[in-house]
Amino acid sequence: MALNQSNNPVFARSAPLIESLRNGPSAQDVANIYGAPQRLTVDDIMVKTGLLLGLLVLTGGAAWALNVGFTVVIVAALVGFGLAMVNIFKRQVSPPLVLAYAAVQGVAVGGISSAYEGSYRGIVVQAIVGTVAVFGAVAYGYKSGRLRATPRFTKVVTYGFVGLFAVLILNVLVGLFGSGDGLGIRGGNPVLSILFSLAFITFGALTFVLDFDQAEKMVAGGAPERESWRIAFGLIVGLVWLYLEVLRLLSYLQGGRR
Numbered sequence: 001m002a003l004n005q006s007n008n009p010v011f012a013r014s015a016p017l018i019e020s021l022r023n024g025p026s027a028q029d030v031a032n033i034y035g036a037p038q039r040l041t042v043d044d045i046m047v048k049t050g051l052l053l054g055l056l057v058l059t060g061g062a063a064w065a066l067n068v069g070f071t072v073v074i075v076a077a078l079v080g081f082g083l084a085m086v087n088i089f090k091r092q093v094s095p096p097l098v099l100a101y102a103a104v105q106g107v108a109v110g111g112i113s114s115a116y117e118g119s120y121r122g123i124v125v126q127a128i129v130g131t132v133a134v135f136g137a138v139a140y141g142y143k144s145g146r147l148r149a150t151p152r153f154t155k156v157v158t159y160g161f162v163g164l165f166a167v168l169i170l171n172v173l174v175g176l177f178g179s180g181d182g183l184g185i186r187g188g189n190p191v192l193s194i195l196f197s198l199a200f201i202t203f204g205a206l207t208f209v210l211d212f213d214q215a216e217k218m219v220a221g222g223a224p225e226r227e228s229w230r231i232a233f234g235l236i237v238g239l240v241w242l243y244l245e246v247l248r249l250l251s252y253l254q255g256g257r258r
Contacts, residue, residue, distance in 0.1 A: 038225040040218055048232035055099060056106035056236065063110030073111035080105040084237060093230040101233065105240055116247055120254050127247040134201065134242060138208045147206070149213035157210065161203040164196070190252060197249040204245065208238055 063072070083101040087094070117124045141147035171182035181188025185196040215231045 040223040040225050040227050042215075042219060044225050044228035045215055045219075045231050045235075048228045049235050052098065052102040052232050052236045053239070055102045056109065056240070059103045059106030060110030060113065063107040064114045067114065068107065068111045070111075073108055073115075076104050076107035076111070080108055087230075087233055093226060093233075095226075095229045098229050098233045102236060105236075109240060109244070112244065113247070116251060120251055123247065123250050123254070126250055127243055130246040130250070131239065131243040134205050134246070135208065135239065138205050139212070142209050142212045147209045149210050154210060157203060157206045160199075161207055164200050164203055167196070168200075187252070190255075193252045194249065197245060197252060201242065201245050201249065204238070204242060208235075211235060211238065 063076075068076075080101060083097060083104060087097055087101060090097070113124045113127075116127075138147065147153075167183070167185065171185050173182075175182035175186075184192045187193050211231070211234055218227055218231065
């Protein structure tokens with residue numbers, strides 16, 4: 001079919017217009033013309049998550065190599081917690097603050113990992129493998145449809161994780177004002193410690209299903225590309241927590257205490 005050209009002499013001789021009519025404008029062309037924000041894609045999320053994870057590993061490796069002391073680890077952990085709270089409650093996501101969180105948290109994780117490795121040789125590699133395996137299993141379960149964020153699933157996972165976290169806070173309070181071992185779930189009782197850590201890892205890992213579901217809905221809903229930073233931040237927070245909990249569980253299994 002022949003291409004119909006405009007009778008308007010202003011447009012009739014416009015080669016770019018004729019070419020665009022022939023090929024059709026892309027979504028990005030339309031976004032550029034009207035100044036609309038670029039839409040979120042799965043690739044955006046993967047790239048941002050990889051960037052944050054790489055930065056965290058880089059600063060963590062530096063902290064390990066420099067053998068930073070306990071004080072530096074505590075300060076980095078507190079600063080990381082503060083940045084996490086800001087990023088969680090900040091309405092407009094801030095990429096610099098998200099990057100800062102990954103960098104600072106990497107220092108804390110690197111220092112903690114070095115301390116565990118000093119007590120249990122090879123435990124860090126085991127924890128990394130365990131973390132990747134758990135995350136990969138949950139991701140596969142979600143992708144295959146075996147794990148779905150149904151209303152019932154969401155309630156069970158959310159209430160279960162919050163309940164376990166509340167028990168953890170209670171354990172700290174009992175340890176501060178009563179027995180030094182608290183409820184015995186963090187080393188005081190080996191069996192209780194292992195069972196609690198396993199439950200914490202299970203429910204914590206399943207929260208990734210909720211993260212994946214939220215990300216999928218945001219992509220389908222045409223959320224701005226900038227939101228990829230928020231999703232990546234959430235995934236990194238979950239991965240850091242999962243890695244540290246696996247590290248702790250492995251120390252219990254080796255008869256240690258942290």
